[in-house]
Amino acid sequence: MPQKRVLHLLNGQALYNFYKTTHFLDGECMIPFNEAMCYGETCSNIFSHNFIQIRANVHHVTTEQYSEITLKPLQRLFRKNFSHLTLWFDEDMFCQINILTILAWLDQNDYKGAIDLHIIGEKFERKESFSLKVEGYAEMYNQVLVNKTLPKHIFPNPLKRGIELYLNYLDKDSDLMRFITKYQDVSEEELVTKLIVEFQHYGLGDVQYLEMIRSSREG
Template identity: 60%
Template sequence: MMIPKKTLHILNGQAMYQSYKETGFLKQEWMVPFNEAMCYGGTCENLFSREFIEMRKKVHHVTAEQYMGHTLKLLQPLLKKEFSQLELWFDADMFCQINLLTLLAWLDKADYKEAIDIHLVGERFEPVSHFTIKAKGYYSIYKQVLIEKAMPEAILPAPIKKGIELYLGYLNKDSDLMQYIQMHQNVPEKQLVAALIQEFAQYGLGDTQYYEIVRKQRQPK
């Protein structure tokens, strides 16, 4: 008796997951969201470990139990390798591409050798392009980028490379984002955050991250 192939679809976050559920896209397919914002806050080499949980819960201002329930519990089919095929659905912005890099790094470290289908989606989560890659080499890239904050020599495909370039520069004081915040010091916080989400779609950051960034910038020196 043949065991049926089980394709696991990992989506970048709860919003995409809810959208696909409501619209019936990937209907009857096995979907889980990756509820993280790996482009913001610290991380460590040992992905999804106790150390990782301790670091990421502080970033999100939650308890370890809350973090595990919101993020890692949903990822168990991936972490336990309960699938035979993997498809990842991510936007092309920085936020999504750094999340994608993190998952590829874990797969590389876990010695996952099969081909992985990557789907890039648009503003309304509709598929816009597709490519197939293998995870080999991405753990090294993850360490260089998220821990050492260095630009690797060679990165493919192009969307991940662009995401990394944006990630390594967006919190620098001379970045377009930081200069915009500096230029609008007198704009009310809520109004400024709404403008940042509109103006800097390439970063893909949400209001939670922008509120923290703006508040840090406006703290008395």
């Protein structure tokens, strides 16, 4: 019986480095997804030339830099030389929208293998696990990230919560934007720190928060 080839896709470079250092999944094939799909524009055809150009502009890097940071670590995913995919992601909005993007790409590429999703906590411990099939996630990705609409049925629940947060967090009356407006007189650096502490369920980083603060204050 042929051995099951498992690929572990992690929620970013920090988790990848942590698992390497602690020898978790030692000997297993691990790759990081270095993106922030919850921020900025995108297009339907994931990882296409157009997608790369759009996402490079979002991150203020060249397409070559984007390919080096985001696409190069994903080569084992692109080669599809595995029969089982395991995802290790946080439950925050940031990670959930990244999960949706990966599932949608797999759906676009007619992936039929098994998928396990492990939701991890602050100390990278496993909190929840789900078994998934990719059918329908490409359509869901288009509804959410391209058309900014809420699908009727979303599985699993962490993804549902992440999508609901994503569709509203940039609205001027969202809790996040009201917080930024409330602290107009606080320095950018101090406000970024406050936001990271206060809104951990969004999972955004200093780069995204800085852009949001500056956009709010310019507007």
